Amino acid sequence: MSKKRSAEEYQKTFAFRFFRWLHGEKDPYVGEVEMRPQEEYHVDEEAILRHEKEHDAILDRVYSEDNIELKAFRRLYHVTSILFCLFLIALLLVTVSYLPATGTIERPVNNEVAVRYIESGLEETGAVNIVAGMILDYRAFDTLGESHVLFVATITVLILLRMNKKGSQGINDRIFEPKNDTILQLVATFLVPIIIIFGIYIILNGHLGPGGGFSGGAVIGAGLVLYLNAFGFAKTERFFTEKTYKWVCFFSLSFYCLAKSYSFYTGANQLHSVIPKGTPGAILSSGLILPLNIAVGLVVACTIYAFYAMFRKGGF
């Protein structure tokens, strides 16, 4: 049994300071670093005005409508870029005409890598869909990178569109839209469940037929966007907020990481993996591909919805 610590004793520990720092209650620089206020900025108004006047005069001369040099440059730019693009088309067409013919086997793309994927893909990954087996088993690292690209893109868009929230309230474009559109709501009532079920079907059958996490996630995201359009943010925010996005993405991406780390580790060290392959063609088969597809699908669906929500109102 651990002994109780007094409050004073606890305040001396590293954990106390760390958590204060983590929650932003204490600025580590205050009292630790010598800080001097900046020197006051002296405004020499006359010089600034003179400078601005000269500057504006030059700019007006350069950017005025009857600046012949600028017009000539624009025309030259148009002509040159069209000529350059025609040259590029000609160059690419000549290159294409020397490429090996489409549809034949004697192309350099059809090498031993593809043969290996096709011949032993079913046996090694258990996936009937060889492309799914390829991107989620042989090249799973690549797909993990793709999911992270989506995640990072969402974060960047959030950063870019959030910054405006403080000052301007009038940008919200929801006021221009019709409220309670009966036709849209009735259609959405029928369509949204079908669209989302179809997306789930695509994700769950990713290893058995055409489809997978990315396409199914996009379909589910489209369904969510339709629902949002019909019923507004008040309804969707009951089940999808920034917190939902954060946790869904966190759990999906870290599950993907851990699962694939395990399978890479066992594969590289020739160990026996506990993940069963199952019978090819059954829905619960092909080892990790089905759970990985679900993880990717969740990330993609959330990302599509998050993009739409952020472009609509600059946040979730």
Place this chain on the structure above:
Amino acid sequence: MGPNLFTNYGEAVSAILFCIGFTNLLLQNNLIKKIIGLNIMDSAIYLFLAEKGYIAGRVAPIVVDGVTSTEAYINPIPSGLVLTGIVVSVSVTALMLSLTIRLYMRYHTLDLDEISTLLKKEGK
């Protein structure tokens, strides 16, 4: 000119599409149209990759009745690469559109010439 221009018509179309997208990037002043041009270039790349993987008389690489001979299926690698391309293109498009929104909020125009004129008039 090589012998295969008309046999490779898919690739020829993708080359022309690529150049149309590139011309859009160069000539359009509107930022949204520039982004559309970049998306046209993306589509040209997908078409090119799909043409690369195609082999005449073979079907998509989804195993039917346990047939795993190379004679039956097309090359699966370009299909996987197209998937990567689509995902990256979606992310890049979203990023560019949000940057455009920021620019529009600052300058209230989407015309690149106007934006750069305003920028120079501000003296930055």
